[in-house]
Structure formats: structure tokens, C-alpha cells
Amino acid sequence: MRPLPAEDAMNDTAQLDGSGTAQQRFASSYSILLREVQDAGLMGRRRGHYILRIGSLVTLMVVIWVLFAWLGNSWFQLILAALLAVAMSQMGFVAHDAAHRQVFASRSWNEWTARMIGAVGVGLSYNWWNSKHSRHHSGPNQIGKDPDIAPGVVSFTTEAAQAKQGRARQWVEHQGWYFVPLLLLEGLHLHISSMLSLAREQGAKHRWLELTLIALRLGGYVAVLLLFLPLGKAAAFLGLQLAFFGLLLGGSFAPNHIGMPIVPRGMNLDFLRRQVLMSRNIRGGRAMDIAMGGLNRQIEHHLFPSMPRPNLRRATPIVRRYCEANGVLYTETSMIQAYKTIIGYLNRVGLSARRVVTCPLASQLR
Secondary structure (H helix, E strand, O other): OOOOOHHHHHHHHHHOOOOHHHHHHHHHHHHHHHHHHHHOOOOOOOHHHHHHHHHHHHHHHHHHHHHHHHHOOOOOHHHHHHHHHHHHHHHHHHHHHHHOOOOOOOHHHHHHHHHHHHHHHHOOOHHHHHHHHHHHHHOOOEOOOOHHHOOOOOOOOHHHHHOOOHHHHHHHOOHHHHHHHHHHHHHHHHHHHHHHHHHHOOOOOOHHHHHHHHHHHHHHHHHHHHHHOOHHHHHHHHHHHHHHHHHHHHHHHHHHOOOOOOEOOOOOOOHHHHHHOOOOEEOOHHHHHHHOOOHHHHHHHHHOOOOOHHHHHHHHHHHHHHHHHOOOOOOEEOHHHHHHHHHHHHHHHHHHHHHOOOOHHHHHHO
């Protein structure tokens, strides 16, 4: 199905909020869909799948570091840097699944799995990620609710673009072309944001444990690089690993919602439409399932966050058929088309800043 054009997506948000009767109808529709998915056995846990996946990733990490020690002072280490980025991104996906309680029936087991894999395997905080990601799921693409579209280096809304001043406004006009290169910095950004969040959130659960584990993990990582490699090669290894990690992880999240409808502040939507209309699936079969950690089936993931990742593939035809029968637009496209839409959308958002005419005299009189 053709993805919703960015202009149409923004225009359609004005028509998203239906009457109370429509809200009740769609709420009932979601209940029927949920029951169909449950009857198909798709909400059941897949512990064997995850235990095998975690074991395989731990084994891969061990093999990478054994080869690292064996190679020593060699530029071939950069191959291992890329492999390490792949292993870390896959571990990040498992931590994400555990945070959504997809792995175990026990809430505590899921939380500790996500916390330990995040801190030791990836170097990210479970507390920081869980808080941010939960807010995203509760209001995807909604201004003021979704932290993923909050104002920052990239402006995802016209409101954010028009607030830019000076050189930042000039930069944002072409932000779509810079978006993919910026993903190379996403790995570094995730580590910094994670640590800063733990430093500020004094009431965070198990804060000191996470801070200690992440500090030991990141510090030990750099120490090992400097122990086996000269400074130049160590810097190249670290830089390549962080850049590729950011590209893999950020590139898996970026196609999910950017360029889909933006929901105005305060608008109330039923759960079914809130999750389906703001999300985009990426075609590609099982290979894409692995590369994107199941996030290519974003619609199903948002409708059923606790559904184990391997079951999302089986839920896709059920959800697609149900949405078509109920007149709810189900967006699925290729990765290339998704990024074309993203780049075009971000550039249009950036160019909207040009339309704001400011009056210096009026500013002084306020």
C-alpha cells in the first residue's frame, strides 16, 4: 500500500478526532481484533526463542573479543568493530523486547533482563529508555506527548521548525538531507543521554546500580581498546563501532513514524487509530525482521506491545485485513520509499520556517 504523503498526513490530522460514538466504535473494534489475535495464540510467550537469541548474541560477543585479542595491532580490527556494532544493536532489540514484557510472564524477570542487557551488553540505561519509550507509545507523533518528536537538532514539526532562529533556521531548511548522516552520531547521543538522565533522575529505580554497571562497561571498553591498540587504531575502532551502531539502531527506529500524521496537542484518539495511523511498516520479510529487530512491523508492535517479536509476522495479515475491513489506513512500504518520504517530509517541515515573518518592532513592544 502506498505510504500517506506528508502533506496529506498533516491535513488528515484535522479529521482524526471523531465523535464519542465513533470513539466507542473503534474501541470496540480494537477489542475484537485483540480477541482474534489472542485466539490465534499470538500473545503467548516465546521463552525458548529468546533464550536461544540471547545465548547466540552472548556467544557472538565472546567470539568477537577473543578474535580482537588474537588480532592485536591490526587494521583488520575495524571488521570486528562493525561486527560488534551489529551484536550491540541486536542486544538492544532484545532489551527493548524485554522492556515491553515480551520475554517472560514475570514483570520482574523482564525488567531485570532489560536492565542487565541494556547496561552490560549495550551501555544504555533501562530507566531512561523505559520512561522515554513508554511516553512515545502512549502518544505516537502527538505534539507535547511524544518525546521522539520533541524539538531538537532535527525539527519534526512545523511548530519546532518555526521556533528556530539565526543559523539554526538556515540549517533546518535542508535538514532532510542531513538526517541520514546524523544517524551516525546516534550511538554517541544514546550513551550520553542515558548517562545524563541517570545523573539527573535521583529517584530513578536502581539508579546507582545502572550508573555503576554502565560506567564500568564503557570505561572497561575504552581501556581494553587502549590496552591492545595504539591510540589511532583505538580511536578508529571506537568511532566506527559507534557510528555503525547508531546507524543500525537509529535507522531501525527512524522509518516507523517520521512523515506519518502529526497529532495536535490535546486531541483525543481511540487506541486503534492512534497506533495504526501514526505508524508505518517496512516490507522485507524475515531478513528485515532480523535487521530491524521486528520494528519493521511497527503497526503490530504498537497495537500489541507485549506480543513476542517472532509472533508479529503472523499477526501482520490479521491486522492488515482487519484494518482494511474497518476503513483504517494501513501503511506498508519499502525501506527506500520510507526514507524518500522521510527526507521529503523533513525538508518540507524545515522550509515552513521561511513562511514565518517576524517584526523586530513588534518583538520589542511585547
